[in-house]
Amino acid sequence: MSGEVDATTSGDTAATSDVEEGVTMLDVLQGEQALEDDANAVLGNVSDTACTYPLGYLARQPVYACNTCSGADEQSGICLACSYHCHEGHSLVELYTKRQFRCDCGSDKLEAACKLEPGKEENTENKYNQNFGGLYCVCNRPYPDPEDPDTDDCMIQCVVCEDWYHGRHTGMGQAGPPDDSSYEEMICTECVAKLAFLQHYTGLAVVKVAKENVEDVEENIAVNVDTAGGDTIDTSDVDDDKVESFVKSNAGTVCCLSKPLSNTLTTTSSMFLPSGWRSALCKCSSCIQLYSDTRTTFLTQETDTVLHYESQACEKRNTLEQGMEALSQLDRVKQVEAIHSYNNMKENLMEYLAKFADSKKVVREDDIKTFFEEMKGNKKRKTEGGPPPSCK
Numbered sequence: 001m002s003g004e005v006d007a008t009t010s011g012d013t014a015a016t017s018d019v020e021e022g023v024t025m026l027d028v029l030q031g032e033q034a035l036e037d038d039a040n041a042v043l044g045n046v047s048d049t050a051c052t053y054p055l056g057y058l059a060r061q062p063v064y065a066c067n068t069c070s071g072a073d074e075q076s077g078i079c080l081a082c083s084y085h086c087h088e089g090h091s092l093v094e095l096y097t098k099r100q101f102r103c104d105c106g107s108d109k110l111e112a113a114c115k116l117e118p119g120k121e122e123n124t125e126n127k128y129n130q131n132f133g134g135l136y137c138v139c140n141r142p143y144p145d146p147e148d149p150d151t152d153d154c155m156i157q158c159v160v161c162e163d164w165y166h167g168r169h170t171g172m173g174q175a176g177p178p179d180d181s182s183y184e185e186m187i188c189t190e191c192v193a194k195l196a197f198l199q200h201y202t203g204l205a206v207v208k209v210a211k212e213n214v215e216d217v218e219e220n221i222a223v224n225v226d227t228a229g230g231d232t233i234d235t236s237d238v239d240d241d242k243v244e245s246f247v248k249s250n251a252g253t254v255c256c257l258s259k260p261l262s263n264t265l266t267t268t269s270s271m272f273l274p275s276g277w278r279s280a281l282c283k284c285s286s287c288i289q290l291y292s293d294t295r296t297t298f299l300t301q302e303t304d305t306v307l308h309y310e311s312q313a314c315e316k317r318n319t320l321e322q323g324m325e326a327l328s329q330l331d332r333v334k335q336v337e338a339i340h341s342y343n344n345m346k347e348n349l350m351e352y353l354a355k356f357a358d359s360k361k362v363v364r365e366d367d368i369k370t371f372f373e374e375m376k377g378n379k380k381r382k383t384e385g386g387p388p389p390s391c392k
Helices: 007-021 025-043 080-085 189-194 196-204 242-249 285-293 306-314 319-328 332-359 365-384
Strands: 061-066 092-098 155-157 164-166 185-187 208-210 218-220 224-226 232-234 271-273
Touching (some): 189 196, 196 271, 332 365
Antiparallel strands (some): 155 164, 208 218
């Protein structure tokens, strides 16, 4: 009835509210795991305490540009550890990962000396692009761009030049790029134009693009692929395993590049390529030399992929696995105590951080260390105090 509240329902609602406000240990571990997964995707197995310079030009590592220490016309990049220990508090640009890069911290390119690895020489093999100056895409804009109204347009990294592009600037027409679940890597329009041999591999590209929010209409970008028998097939009708289909179509061919290109095969747009596409690249002696001449040998290596880089970090035992194993070894009472201790720590930490928010101060590493040292001190005092006289 109107105006009446069922007591049982009210009680259930209150109980539900209490449950929702509480935090279980599984919630804690899953939250930590999500953060760890995101960090591993970028940081991989790279140390956060030792400069990577002595390791040479790493196959792939996270790189940062320091606007504070770089000259106006000088491009440079630093490793993860140096971003923490040599450039703390500086204006840094996170560049995700770069291949074959060696840390520039402490070199003539930067004003600050390297605290972790002094005496560095100039890195003559490093490659730089506009990203090191905080600009991206063919539009040469920063990210995020305060003047760009389309905040939902994702940025996609080219696997060749390693620049990042807005989806709308990949040359895919009105339909835009394919769903990110249908491809693993992208080669931008400019790199496709520069590397003529890629035109022989357009049959590997994901070309069936779904147009969203337009009455569920699908737009097919038809590309004809030469088969071993000289016939053509429309890749918009090829099954999902494009790599297998492409390999079969070239069975018996000494070199993919020896087959003439038809006019309908070439593309001027970016190429979105599925998982495993690198394995379909020709490995004959002529092509190996071609990759070397165009400095694209890395395309033949699965270990160069970001997916491989991320998987290295995932091989480590994660927080969730370690936490669940530790919890399983505790009895019920200790499990409850552990959860209570976490909730208590969380409440105290939020109160501690609120002070910084109110005064608009930046929270530094030393502040967090001070908080946990005080927590340990309080725990020690409680432990040494002994039970109250009323305890039996």
